[in-house]
Amino acid sequence: MKKFNFGAGPSILPQEVIKATAEACLEFDNMGLSLMEISHRTKNFQAVIDEAIALVKELLKVPEGYSVLFLGGGASTQFCYVPFNLLEKKAAYLNTGVWARKAVKEAKLFGEVVEVASGAAANYTYIPKNYQIPADADYFHITTNNTIYGTELHEDIDSPVPVVADMSSDIFSRVIDVKKYGLIYGGAQKNLSMAGVTFVIVRDDLLGKVSRPLPTMIDYRTHISKGSMFNTPPVVPIFTCLQTLRWIKSQGGVPAMEKLAKERAELLYNEIDRNPFFRGTVTHKEDRSFMNICFVMADDKKELEDEFREFATARGMHGIKGHRDVGGFRASTYNAMPIEGVKALVETMQEFERLHS
Template sequence: MIRTTNFNAGPAALPLEVLQKAKDEFLDFNGAGMSVMELSHRSKEYDAVHQHAKALLKELMEIPEDYEVLFLQGGASLQFSMIPMNFLSKEKTAHFVMTGSWSEKALAEAKLFGNTSIIATSETDTYRYIPCISEVPSGGAYLHLTSNNTIFGTQWQQFPDCSIPIVADMSSDILSRPIDVSKFGIIYAGAQKNLGPSGVTVVILKKELLSQENEQVAKILKYSTHVKADSLYNTPPTFAIYMLSLVLEWLKEQGGLSAIAQRNRKKAEMLYKAIDDSHGFYRGHARTDSRSNMNVTFTLTNDELTKSFITKAKQENMVGLGGHRSIGGCRASIYNAVSIEDCEKLASFMKHFRESV
């Protein structure tokens, strides 16, 4: 079988080694005589998977002891609601940095629960850059930001310092580079880009925030409920968590976050060079100082060329290169599991396509 070169934005590519190991263990996990999907989430066999995934995540991200790690469901979209539901009220203000569609959705949900404020935005320039923050007001409930923007291809290069908790949606670049977890109050991420398959959401939460939870929230939507139950209050997405543990094992084998960050920079530089050397044939959407190492977005001179580019790329066994419907053009999502060779193949195709028209 020839593997397709997968540039989809999510669900996205998974490491081949992970898929092969999951295949080998699919029918009989560790001698249990059944698949990991069939194990009781209360069994000692599954508990070992659960704890292994937590321990690996803490190790790779160097998560401090005063943080909880949760495996939840509902994707980042549920976190858009669950965070203000628990930590915002009509007496408090949550501050937002607007860098794209996901921050817009997070803001819309927060408005249902309390006061909100936009302290910086790049909306008027089609979210081409990460805006500068001159000052974060003190006394707010939290500052919300999206660390990487899949649709527009922008990424925070440096996170702000402020006196209130920073809440970060890291769905599309978690584990792609080292970060200082202690700068954040809450980090949340849907798994389907760098962590594993869709179905599980990782939440990293500073313990001291639990004392600030709104008591008037349904039990299943309170973080303290899931902390007390070790993410087992209801049946968790056991297979997705198992796959997450395999991805984390693979990431550790690659040399951890410093090594993967170096590889991700190399991959991105390769594609941005193909854009910059094209004399305007390809035009990057993101401003150069805000370019993402996860999602490379670009346009061609017209829609017909774009369609031809995507069609011919598919003929070369490369898929997922269409841009988001809101801005069009093209997008190569080059998450951790996308190899250097995959990016070399795309960069070479971009050059040959440009020369052929």
């Protein structure tokens, strides 16, 4: 039986990416050595990181004046990096979920934080709108996709101040205008690589403006000056990242990824809206995520929740259990999810409906 990985992260990767990484871990670049045991200072690995950076810039059309970094520590560490490097007096944050809230908490250690809007009162079932971004803020922070609650910002924001975006779970899934962002960051373990590497795209002229002394490892300029090689980078996840970037390019680039993301989401949301056994959790349909599709049993079918989860799992639907803050189910349809996987889940939902009708 074929399995489809709907896990929220670490998550599905293209099969050719997994195979290439596995082979490199046995022997890398005809060196007679494993990728896991070579020095990151070798010209062989330097070629990997150089190509990975070049592909990020190519696929996202990153303009001049921006640097691309591959760091350790996960996106959660960037909650600290960002204000350490950019917050001098005041920062603005949009609170759209758990990860945005955690970013706010860290930023408050460094200066004044204005929460321009929050969806907390409605358990983050929508993206707040019609808020005011303070023109005197050092930056405005957003989380573009909220994995737990299934909401997503589908368009770039016009802002009077630099926008900082946590794009951990939707990077490379839609076309973005990088010029509208001062800094983009995210954990790679959803649309880009295995767990262990964090990507950062930062506008160089924003750095070096804060008055506080910066620890060497927390200063973005340290890593820019050494091409992400100031200390040993996460070698294997960066190699996997390179393979994924090559795969995205071979599939038609980010526009092709966006087209497929919309097709997968439309297919599954249509079934959720049609099927009387289920309902979506996001209250504003325009805010529905294309990456993390959250749904629960209909109010009069709650007692069937565990049964459906077991039913779907037995048919190869892996990782569809919803986050505890929302409950129900979550189908993560990242770039590597084939349309066949979503069709299989839809057929499973229809089969369950027939079984109980």
